[in-house]
Amino acid sequence: MGSATFRLVVMPGDGIGPEVMDAAIAVLGAIEARHGITFEKETVQGGAGQYKETGEAMTEAGYAAAERADAILFGAMGLPNIRHPDGTEPAPQLDLRFRMKLYAGLRPIRAIPGVPLVLASPRAKEIDFALVRESTEGLFASRGKGVMEGDRAARDTMVITRDVTERLSRFSFDLAKRRTTRHRSKGPRGTVTLVDKSNAFLSFAFMRKIFFEIAAHYPDVDARQHSVDAMALDLVRRPWDFDVLVTENMFGDILSDLGAGLVGGMGFAPSGDIGDEHGVFQPCHGSAPDIAGKGIANPVAMILSAALMLDWLAQRTANPRCAEAAEEIEDAVDAAFASGSIRSYDIGGQDGTQAVAKAVIERLGVATGA
Numbered sequence: 001m002g003s004a005t006f007r008l009v010v011m012p013g014d015g016i017g018p019e020v021m022d023a024a025i026a027v028l029g030a031i032e033a034r035h036g037i038t039f040e041k042e043t044v045q046g047g048a049g050q051y052k053e054t055g056e057a058m059t060e061a062g063y064a065a066a067e068r069a070d071a072i073l074f075g076a077m078g079l080p081n082i083r084h085p086d087g088t089e090p091a092p093q094l095d096l097r098f099r100m101k102l103y104a105g106l107r108p109i110r111a112i113p114g115v116p117l118v119l120a121s122p123r124a125k126e127i128d129f130a131l132v133r134e135s136t137e138g139l140f141a142s143r144g145k146g147v148m149e150g151d152r153a154a155r156d157t158m159v160i161t162r163d164v165t166e167r168l169s170r171f172s173f174d175l176a177k178r179r180t181t182r183h184r185s186k187g188p189r190g191t192v193t194l195v196d197k198s199n200a201f202l203s204f205a206f207m208r209k210i211f212f213e214i215a216a217h218y219p220d221v222d223a224r225q226h227s228v229d230a231m232a233l234d235l236v237r238r239p240w241d242f243d244v245l246v247t248e249n250m251f252g253d254i255l256s257d258l259g260a261g262l263v264g265g266m267g268f269a270p271s272g273d274i275g276d277e278h279g280v281f282q283p284c285h286g287s288a289p290d291i292a293g294k295g296i297a298n299p300v301a302m303i304l305s306a307a308l309m310l311d312w313l314a315q316r317t318a319n320p321r322c323a324e325a326a327e328e329i330e331d332a333v334d335a336a337f338a339s340g341s342i343r344s345y346d347i348g349g350q351d352g353t354q355a356v357a358k359a360v361i362e363r364l365g366v367a368t369g370a
């Protein structure tokens, strides 16, 4: 297949966002020529800093640019003490999810060779699951719409719809099928586990019913169900036993941070917020103001998010070169850490943002022998 050009909107954001974004853009720059891919980049500013200056965290022109793009790379937005008058955070990343119907929050959790793991079991290095967090409804449907009853009570309402649950379930089963063919596949494959609380709540019982209706169309994928409390326990006891997990928005918010903690922390956790038409790719971490401006942020989560973007573009455009580029980035990250020659600050090393990016770039292609 010939060369491909993609329009990329880049939103660096606040805190360490611009630092890790520079690193990811450098890696993509090194990938472009090697794989005949060109990114036409448009930078869109936004975030808490911009909200403080202008009263608007993201302009309508910024959202419109995102909607026109083939993909969006997002750093991090939000800063402590910069809040709306009601105390909530300006959060364009959440608004993007709702506006562009990015219902599937994909958070791959994978042990990277050489990165220290909190679990002592030798099996911890087999951890390789993908959490799919529903990202447009659930408890977050109530965001900005909570109801106060005088000063006596506050109510937020959970919403589960058939339409989104069907799409989310299909996304998760398709993902499980694709994961069976990945070259680095470890652990059990071909399984999707719904994580819910269907023994207690009507909304989750409804979600479960729809999940198993969709499962019937995927006879080659094993569909299971797990209660969220049991999953919290099992993600600490035996996380290597899981493949694709799918869950409601709030549960996914919590479990994905737990997952990041299993594989080295937020600096190693990429994500993609994906809908039927758009994809926003960003690290799971926030703007980390405590380390911003020091050049010590770990860019791996952002770099792996760029790889996730390439993988998504590969599926959308049936372009195998994007898929190869995505794998090459993952392999280069693995090789950089596996050799022990690179250790980022968050795992006790002394390699800053640029040093990690450079180590990854040096191993592109070399790692795979491409």
Ligand code: ATP
Binding pocket: 016, 020, 077, 078, 266, 267, 284, 285, 286, 287, 288, 289, 290, 291, 296, 297, 298, 299, 301, 346
């Ligand atoms: P948010 O609410 O936006 O998710 P947060 O304040 O809960 O953000 P983060 O900004 O993700 O959390 O930071 C949590 C902790 O993890 C901080 O101590 C931060 O320094 C650390 N951290 C986050 N990302 C990185 C990174 N890329 N490299 C190193 N440390 C990081």
